[in-house]
Amino acid sequence: MCLRVGTLKNKMRIGILGGGQLAMMMIQMSEKHNIEFIVVDPSDNPPASKYAKYIKSDYDNKESLDYLIDTCDVVTIDFENVPSEALKYLENSISVYPGSQAVKICQDRLKEKNIFNKNSIPTTEYHVVNNAKDLSAAIDILGTDSILKSRKLGYDGKNQIIINKHSAEEAWLLSGKVDAILEKKIDFQTEVSIIGVCTKSSGTLFYPLVENFHKNGILNLSIAPYENSNLQKLAESYHNKIAKELNYIGVLVIEFFLDKSGVLIANEMAPRVHNSGHWTNEGANISQFEAHIMAISDIEIKNISINGNSAMMNIISKMPENIIDTNGSYKLYDYGKSERLNRKLGHITVTDNDKKDLIKNVNRISKSFF
Numbered sequence: 232m233c234l235r236v237g238t239l240k241n242k243m244r245i246g247i248l249g250g251g252q253l254a255m256m257m258i259q260m261s262e263k264h265n266i267e268f269i270v271v272d273p274s275d276n277p278p279a280s281k282y283a284k285y286i287k288s289d290y291d292n293k294e295s296l297d298y299l300i301d302t303c304d305v306v307t308i309d310f311e312n313v314p315s316e317a318l319k320y321l322e323n324s325i326s327v328y329p330g331s332q333a334v335k336i337c338q339d340r341l342k343e344k345n346i347f348n349k350n351s352i353p354t355t356e357y358h359v360v361n362n363a364k365d366l367s368a369a370i371d372i373l374g375t376d377s378i379l380k381s382r383k384l385g386y387d388g389k390n391q392i393i394i395n396k397h398s399a400e401e402a403w404l405l406s407g408k409v410d411a412i413l414e415k416k417i418d419f420q421t422e423v424s425i426i427g428v429c430t431k432s433s434g435t436l437f438y439p440l441v442e443n444f445h446k447n448g449i450l451n452l453s454i455a456p457y458e459n460s461n462l463q464k465l466a467e468s469y470h471n472k473i474a475k476e477l478n479y480i481g482v483l484v485i486e487f488f489l490d491k492s493g494v495l496i497a498n499e500m501a502p503r504v505h506n507s508g509h510w511t512n513e514g515a516n517i518s519q520f521e522a523h524i525m526a527i528s529d530i531e532i533k534n535i536s537i538n539g540n541s542a543m544m545n546i547i548s549k550m551p552e553n554i555i556d557t558n559g560s561y562k563l564y565d566y567g568k569s570e571r572l573n574r575k576l577g578h579i580t581v582t583d584n585d586k587k588d589l590i591k592n593v594n595r596i597s598k599s600f601f
């Protein structure tokens with residue numbers, strides 16, 4: 232029998248596949264639980280590598296996976312595109328949350344749409360596209376006000392082509408000819424997301440809905456709470472259906488469009504902590520990062536509550552200069568990444584009991600720094 236090091240030392244050890252800012256904040260925000268973390272990431276010096284043991288390796292490297300099996304009690308992810316086979320391999324020996332099946336579904340837009348539809352959760356109108364002929368037929372049905380999205384590897388609006396004036400042939404070429412869906416563009420009033428923490432023994436705990444504003448397909452600003460008790464209940468009920476079907480443990484996030492007639496339409500989901508939940512570090516009694524770690528470690532979360540209103544502004548492409556907080560009116564996170572067009576480099580959180588003052592502060596900060 233192989234006794235795991237975690238068991239021997241009586242200290243919980245968690246392996247994280249992916250060492251980006253999400254892993255970094257999972258580690259930072261869970262400090263008080265005295266957990267050891269090991270991150271695996273193929274890139275050089277990812278943000279989390281400063282705060283934990285770091286193994287530079289591909290996610291499916293057997294030696295690294297075996298090391299996690301031997302040393303960790305549980306493995307999680309900070310990135311949904313880890314090969315689900317790697318998670319499956321780990322699952323044969325140790326606990327993996329979220330599980331390989333859940334992650335596999337969230338890696339594929341079509342599988343996501345299928346699970347939403349199966350659970351009677353509205354989605355955008357869409358058609359499966361596997362070649363230029365499919366695309367042409369789909370454009371005939373949905374019109375040119377539609378978006379071609381690759382089924383896999385999409386994030387921050389990448390691998391999406393707005394059809395508009397492109398012919399089917401052109402759009403198919405631009406897409407790199409990968410399996411995709413054509414989705415009807417929604418004229419939404421706003422976008423919201425629901426962040427739920429699925430625990431082993433006390434069901435799912437929810438944060439209030441967050442309102443999200445994107446620029447060029449990338450999240451720019453989140454404001455919480457988005458107060459609407461009917462929508463909150465509906466979003467939670469959708470989340471519960473999905474979490475049940477996926478046997479989910481940990482943080483699961485569903486992004487929605489709210490259309491002009493008030494219908495909540497599921498866009499996509501993330502099997503991990505989410506950018507629209509970064510405000511919870513300052514704006515809630517337990518952050519999404521700590522809550523995820525507690526849920527997967529089976530540490531009881533008594534309740535989740537918020538402190539007033541919060542806003543989170545992403546810092547994208549370039550770190551602003553002279554960003555010194557002189558009066559403590561915001562909290563700045565610098566992920567320590569090199570600057571690159573459309574790369575998320577950090578974020579700023581602002582909290583305020585008064586929503587109007589919060590918005591004023593957000594406007595002031597965006598004017599000074601962006």
Ligand code: ATP
Pocket residue numbers: 355378385386387388389414415416417418419422445448449450486498499
């Ligand atoms: P993420 O960074 O959230 O993973 P992603 O690349 O997976 O992004 P989506 O969430 O599908 O992509 O799209 C990014 C944004 O683009 C949406 O939040 C929304 O603002 C806009 N968008 C996407 N699909 C549609 C649509 N069908 N109708 C209108 N706007 C859309």
Ligand code: MG
Pocket residue numbers: 486498499
């Ligand atoms: Mg999205």
